Amino acid sequence: MKKWMTLILTLFALTGLTACGNSGGGAPEEKDVDLSAVYTSMEEVCDWWTDGYMEDVPEEMLELYYPGLAGLEPEQLIARTPLMSAAVNEVVLVECKSEEDADKAQEILQGRIDYQVGDDTNPGGAWYPESIESWKAASVQRQGNYLALLAVTDAQTQLEDIFNQAFA
Numbered sequence: 001m002k003k004w005m006t007l008i009l010t011l012f013a014l015t016g017l018t019a020c021g022n023s024g025g026g027a028p029e030e031k032d033v034d035l036s037a038v039y040t041s042m043e044e045v046c047d048w049w050t051d052g053y054m055e056d057v058p059e060e061m062l063e064l065y066y067p068g069l070a071g072l073e074p075e076q077l078i079a080r081t082p083l084m085s086a087a088v089n090e091v092v093l094v095e096c097k098s099e100e101d102a103d104k105a106q107e108i109l110q111g112r113i114d115y116q117v118g119d120d121t122n123p124g125g126a127w128y129p130e131s132i133e134s135w136k137a138a139s140v141q142r143q144g145n146y147l148a149l150l151a152v153t154d155a156q157t158q159l160e161d162i163f164n165q166a167f168a
Helices: 002-019 035-045 059-065 099-117 129-137 156-165
Strands: 076-081 089-095 139-143 146-152
Touching: 035 076, 035 089, 035 156, 089 099, 099 129, 099 139, 099 146, 129 146, 139 156, 146 156
Parallel strands: none
Antiparallel strands: 076 089, 089 146, 139 146
16 A cells, blocks of 8 residues: 555656746847847937947958857957047947856957956057046856847946836
């Protein structure tokens, strides 16, 4: 009798586990986000970006600014900056194929910020004190395999919110 009870209880336990297979106990599903739409929302906040102010980072500069990023073969990649400006305005939105690629992309994007800021030994690529301060406020935002490098003098927090709300 004990063997039958044990067998029945085991079957009930297994049935319960299989019935709950994907009811939220595992990793959350990643939301598909159109990064072009996210960027358009950012443009609406920064109306001064209109009329060709922000341009795609040319291919030859992409590897210079973000070494290795294009080699990850991202699903989506938007890299925009003014080609000449005294204000810091740089936006990179990227969707990677895997978590491993997203980890690498995060390092690459943070490396861009670190380079621009510099340290006690190296002056940094931004050169000017006001530019360096803007780069110090820059951030890399991450939502799963989606990342954003946001370095925007006048709207940093607003653009971070736009990126993160796209995944809410």
